[in-house]
Amino acid sequence: MFDLVSNLWLGFSVAATPTNIMLALIGALVGTLIGVLPGIGSLATIAMLLPITFGLPPVGALIMLAGIYYGAQYGGSTTSILVNIPGESSSVVTCLDGHQMAKQGRAGPALAISAIGSFFAGCCATVLVAALGAPLTAAALLFGPAEYFSLMCLGLIFAVVLARGSILKALTMILAGLLTSMIGSDLETGAERMTWGVPELSDGIGFVVVGMGMFGFGEILRNLEMKMSRDILDTKISGLMPTLKDLKDSAGAIGRGTIVGSCLGILPGGGAIIASFAAYTFEKRISKHPEQFGRGSIQGVAAPESANNAAAQTSFIPLLTLGIPPNPVMALMVGAMTIHGIVPGPQVMTKQPELFWGMIASMWIGNAMLIVINLPMVGVWVRLLRVPYRHLFPMITIFCCIGIYSVNNAPFDVFLTAIYAIVGYWLAKHDFEPAPMILGFVLGPLMEENLRRAMLIARGDATVFLTRPISATLLAISAIMLTLAILPQIRGKREEVFTE
Amino acid sequence: MSDVASGGTTNSPQVYPRYDFYGGLTLAVLAVILFATSFLPNTPVPLVVRGSIIVFGALSLAVAFSLLPVKNQQDFYGGMGLILLSLTAFVASNDLPGMRGFAFGPGTAPRLFALSLTILSIGVVVGGLLTTGPKITGYNLRAIIFILGAILAFAASIRPLGLVIATFSTTIICAAATTDIKWRETVIWAAILTAFCTFLFPYGLNLPFQLWPRFF
Numbered sequence: 001m002f003d004l005v006s007n008l009w010l011g012f013s014v015a016a017t018p019t020n021i022m023l024a025l026i027g028a029l030v031g032t033l034i035g036v037l038p039g040i041g042s043l044a045t046i047a048m049l050l051p052i053t054f055g056l057p058p059v060g061a062l063i064m065l066a067g068i069y070y071g072a073q074y075g076g077s078t079t080s081i082l083v084n085i086p087g088e089s090s091s092v093v094t095c096l097d098g099h100q101m102a103k104q105g106r107a108g109p110a111l112a113i114s115a116i117g118s119f120f121a122g123c124c125a126t127v128l129v130a131a132l133g134a135p136l137t138a139a140a141l142l143f144g145p146a147e148y149f150s151l152m153c154l155g156l157i158f159a160v161v162l163a164r165g166s167i168l169k170a171l172t173m174i175l176a177g178l179l180t181s182m183i184g185s186d187l188e189t190g191a192e193r194m195t196w197g198v199p200e201l202s203d204g205i206g207f208v209v210v211g212m213g214m215f216g217f218g219e220i221l222r223n224l225e226m227k228m229s230r231d232i233l234d235t236k237i238s239g240l241m242p243t244l245k246d247l248k249d250s251a252g253a254i255g256r257g258t259i260v261g262s263c264l265g266i267l268p269g270g271g272a273i274i275a276s277f278a279a280y281t282f283e284k285r286i287s288k289h290p291e292q293f294g295r296g297s298i299q300g301v302a303a304p305e306s307a308n309n310a311a312a313q314t315s316f317i318p319l320l321t322l323g324i325p326p327n328p329v330m331a332l333m334v335g336a337m338t339i340h341g342i343v344p345g346p347q348v349m350t351k352q353p354e355l356f357w358g359m360i361a362s363m364w365i366g367n368a369m370l371i372v373i374n375l376p377m378v379g380v381w382v383r384l385l386r387v388p389y390r391h392l393f394p395m396i397t398i399f400c401c402i403g404i405y406s407v408n409n410a411p412f413d414v415f416l417t418a419i420y421a422i423v424g425y426w427l428a429k430h431d432f433e434p435a436p437m438i439l440g441f442v443l444g445p446l447m448e449e450n451l452r453r454a455m456l457i458a459r460g461d462a463t464v465f466l467t468r469p470i471s472a473t474l475l476a477i478s479a480i481m482l483t484l485a486i487l488p489q490i491r492g493k494r495e496e497v498f499t500e
Numbered sequence: 501m502s503d504v505a506s507g508g509t510t511n512s513p514q515v516y517p518r519y520d521f522y523g524g525l526t527l528a529v530l531a532v533i534l535f536a537t538s539f540l541p542n543t544p545v546p547l548v549v550r551g552s553i554i555v556f557g558a559l560s561l562a563v564a565f566s567l568l569p570v571k572n573q574q575d576f577y578g579g580m581g582l583i584l585l586s587l588t589a590f591v592a593s594n595d596l597p598g599m600r601g602f603a604f605g606p607g608t609a610p611r612l613f614a615l616s617l618t619i620l621s622i623g624v625v626v627g628g629l630l631t632t633g634p635k636i637t638g639y640n641l642r643a644i645i646f647i648l649g650a651i652l653a654f655a656a657s658i659r660p661l662g663l664v665i666a667t668f669s670t671t672i673i674c675a676a677a678t679t680d681i682k683w684r685e686t687v688i689w690a691a692i693l694t695a696f697c698t699f700l701f702p703y704g705l706n707l708p709f710q711l712w713p714r715f716f
Contacts, residue, residue, distance in 0.1 A: 051707060168623055169575070172582050175617040179589055179610065186596075186606035193606055194592035217647060224643040224677055390681065391689055394674040397647065398667055398693055401654040406707050414655035418648050425644070429636055430578030444613075452604040460602020 008130055011357030015365055020063055020358070023056070024366045025373075027064035031071020032374060035091075036079050036381045037392065042072040044216035046332045047208050048399045050339065051406035058340035059355050063362040065336050069329055070122065070312045070363065073272055074370050077114045077305050078381050081107060090272035090308040093280040097293060097300030104296050109246050111378060113298055114305040115371050117250065121258040121306035122367035125313035128262055129320075130360050133349060136321035140346035143322070145453035146464050150474035152447050155324060157478040158267055159436045161485040170436045173427075177440025178447065180205065187449060200412040207442050208335055209404060209413050211328060213420025214427075214434045216400045220393045221425040250302035253283050261307030265314030267326065272308040272315075279307030313363055319344055320356060324443070328435055331442035339407075519573065519636060524564025527580055531557035534588060541594040549590045552618075556583060568629070573636045576628030582621040589614040643677045650674035662712045663702065667694045 014020065034045045046065055053061035076091035081098035094114065101110040143151070160170040183194045184204025195201040260282055261275040283303040284293045293300045316333075318326045323345030325331040337344050342352065349356045404413050424434050458464035466472050516522075535553045538545040560580070562568040570576045589610055596607030650673040657666040671690035675681055702709040 051701070054707065166575075166624075166627075168620060168627070169578070172579070172617060172620045172624060175613055175620060176582055176585060179586065179613040179617055182589075182593075182610040182613065189606050191596060191606040193596060193610060194589060196592065217651065221640065221643050221647055224647075225638060225640045390675065390678050391685075393677070394650075394671045394686075394689070395693055397650055397674045398654075398671050398697065401651060401658075401670060402663075402667070402697060402701060405654070405658055406701070406709075409708070411655040411659055414651060414658070418651040418655070421651065422644065422648065426581070427578070429639070430574045430581070431634075432578055448604075448609040451609065456603055 003134065004130060007134075007353070007357050008361060010353060011130075011359075011361030012365075014059060014354045014358030015063065015361035020060055020362060021365065023060045023064040024067050024362045025369055027067020028071040028074075028366045028370050029373070031068040031073075032075035032078075032370070032381065033384070034068070035072035035075020035077075036384055037387075042069050043211055043329050043332060044219065044396070044400065045072070046329060046336070047212045047216060048396075048403040050208060050332075050336055051403050053336060054339070054406075058337075058342055058352075059358045061336060061340055062333070062355070062359050063366075065333060066316070066359060066363060067366045070309060070366060071370060073305075073309045073312050074115065074118055074374055075381065076308075077118070077301075078111065078374075078378060081110045081114065081301070082378075090276050090312075091305070092273075093276050093304045094301055096280070097295070097297050100294065100296035101298070101301065106296070109243070109298070110301050112375065113246060113250050113302050115374055116247075117254040117257065117302045117306035118309040119367050119371045120254050121261060121310035122313060122370075123364060124258050125262055125265070125310040126360060126364045126367070128314060129317055129363070130357075132266075132317055133321060133356065133360070136317065137346045137349045140322050142470065144468070145450040145457065146468050146471045147474065148322075148324075149447060149450040149454055150465055150471040150478075151322065152324060152443050152450070154474045154478045154481075155318075155326060156436070156440060156443065157481050159327075159439050161481050165431060165433060167482075167485055169432050173432055173434070173437040174440035177437040177442075178444040180210075181441045181444025182448070187445070188452070200410065204445075205416060206335070206407065206413065207331060207438065208407055209417050210420050210438055210441055211332055212400050212404055213417040214424030214438060215328070216396065217417065217421030218424025218428065218434065220396060221421065222428055223389065224393070246298055250298045253299035253302040254306045256283060256286075257303035257306030258310045260303075261310030262314045264307070265311030265326075266317050272311045275311035276304035276308040279303040309367075316359075316363075320348055320359075321346055323348075324446070325439075328438045328442075331438065334442065516636070520566065520570055521564050523573075523577055524560045524562070527560035527577075527584065528557050528564060530584055531560060534584070534591060538591045538594075541591065543595055545591055545594050549587065549594075553587055556580075556587065570628060572628040572631050572633030574628070574633055575624050575631070577636070579621045579624030579628055583618055583625065586614040586617040586621065589617075642679070646673055646677035650677075659710075660714065662714070663709045664694055664698055664711050665713065667697050 015024070030045065030049070031042065034042060046068055049065070049068065053064060056064070073090055077094050077098065080091040080094040081102050084095050084099040098110050098114065101107065156174050160167055160174060181204070183201055185191065185202050186193055192202055257279040260279040261272075264275040264278055265272070280293075280300060280303055283299050284290050287293065287297075287299060289297070315326050315330055318324050319330045319333060323334075323343070325334050325344075334344050342348060342355065400417070401414055404417050405411065407413065427434055427437070454464055455462065464471075465475060531553055535550065535557070538550055538553065559568070563570055563576075593607045593610040593614070596610070597605040598607045598611065599605055650670045653673055654666050654670040657669065668690050671693050672686060675686040675690070698711060701707045702711060
């Protein structure tokens with residue numbers, strides 16, 4: 001307990017320097033901005049802004065990037081409530097009840113409750129990250145190559161189970177990601193693998209390239225197919241403050257949403273999107289008045305909004321303690337850390353405590369700033385929505401191009417991104433989810449390395465994954481999850497969750 | 501993150517009556533190219549891989565000439581594309597040494613992943629032949645051409661022509677991707693973006709960018 005306090009104190013002393021507060025503010029503002037704007041996700045933004053962080057100290061860079069991620073969760077809810085367009089995919093469910101509340105003239109309380117819920121969830125998640133950090137890091141030291149491999153399997157299986165649509169297709173996406181991550185030099189022998197003699201490929205394909213191509217550009221291509229309808233609510237937002245009754249009604253939902261969100265955020269393969277869906281469904285199940293959901297129920301706003309913020313923050317736990325990115329956004333954070341010479345994993349906490357705790361403390365500061373800056377600025381954000389998409393996408397394109405180019409100063413990377421853009425579009429056309437692929441792509445080299453080591457240590461005995469207890473448990477959980485997902489009955493329920 | 505635009509409605513989707521013909525033919529051509537490349541590696545490509553490529557090509561032709569009805573285009577072509585990817589990986593990793601004793605060689609993991617991908621993708625393809633599903637509709641060719649054109653233009657021009665010209669031309673090409681383009685607005689917007697990028701990246705962030713064309 002004393003350790004926790006002294007660690008947090010160290011964190012706040014790092015995060016509260018004027019520069020870092022400024023960076024957290026910039027991150028939170030940019031995050032809110034892209035959260036408000038539909039058609040640009042937090043993944044593409046973080047990729048786009050990577051070059052901006054080159055000149056910053058590592059702590060500052062990560063504080064800013066983290067701010068973008070959780071800031072986007074706030075911004076996304078604003079548009080969901082006011083315009084019925086989810087600015088961020090994690091706030092899709094907020095549309096259901098949030099927009100209904102707005103139509104009934106209760107936009108103010110809806111916005112306030114979502115902000116308060118997010119803030120509460122953010123605070124709890126921060127404490128959770130801080131509390132779980134040390135024990136999980138200790139647990140990580142017990143992990144050998146076999147355990148790491150099994151843990152990554154578990155993460156990938158979670159990504160499959162929680163993805164929408166066909167399980168089989170999600171599995172193929174993971175394998176496609178693993179396979180393409182093998183391109184480049186072999187780590188142990190230095191042999192060129194599947195490069196077709198192209199020297200630019202010998203370093204492998206960067207995942208900024210894959211992420212930006214499939215999510216940044218791929219999303220533009222998909223959006224241009226749609227005609228966006230934007231009926232902006234023109235009624236004045238009056239009475240921002242929720243009544244005491246609103247607060248009382250939503251208190252339970254906020255608490256439960258936070259718990260659901262925190263759990264799903266920690267799990268590999270989870271993340272903010274799934275957390276918000278799960279929290280909404282859970283809240284509807286246990287509610288005494290489930291018929292009110294979808295008709296402007298305040299619990300229907302409070303639960304998913306708390307959950308997505310909690311999940312956005314707890315998903316840093318596996319990254320910071322085990323070095324395993326649980327979702328594509330965290331995978332990009334690995335990229336950001338690598339650029340600054342930090343190897344994510346248990347050693348971060350012991351070797352760079354100021355980085356670890358500084359980042360955690362900054363999350364709390366960032367959340368506090370978001371609640372202060374966001375509510376008065378609702379009007380500004382809504383006005384931003386009037387920017388037509390035909391102005392938005394050239395801007396996104398050019399920032400993405402410059403961003404990719406500046407990572408390695410390589411025009412070839414930009415060219416590769418174009419290929420991935422068309423791959424992402426093609427996959428979307430054939431109803432394949434890109435998220436499992438990028439997760440597989442990021443975990444591929446790590447998985448291969450640990451698989452090779454485990455096999456070498458066990459002298460070629462593949463049963464090592466089943467004889468070591470931790471590894472066997474992890475694999476058993478993966479197997480159970482997969483079986484449950486394939487069973488048709490459960491699948492029916494799963495579909496229901498996502499079509500609601 | 502694909503559901504960002506779920507508030508919108510699609511433009512009347514275009515159905516392609518001869519999709520199977522062109523789709524099957526494209527896959528067959530790609531199979532022939534892959535078969536030809538399979539003679540490039542120094543060590544001969546195993547017969548199983550070559551045989552699979554031939555079967556793959558035959559299947560594609562059967563679809564192209566409607567000998568085999570495709571019931572679910574999304575699953576069928578998606579699965580076929582992934583099989584092609586793994587077959588390509590088998591050819592590409594052919595020269596890499598495999599297991600040495602109980603140690604993995606550089607080629608072991610790629611072939612392991614490629615094999616699993618092939619097996620699962622066959623499952624997807626079979627599903628595409630047996631179950632009915634939605635047809636593939638409405639490729640937005642205009643968007644594909646101009647967005648990809650813009651990215652490639654940037655890649656080609658950033659080194660020789662510098663940031664200013666690259667940014668300006670990329671923005672203009674990119675803006676042509678929608679049908680509701682307004683040229684005067686676009687030029688002004690491109691100029692603003694160019695000015696912004698010129699100041700932000702080289703001056704604001706100190707990134708090494710060359711601004712103007714290199715004269716000899």
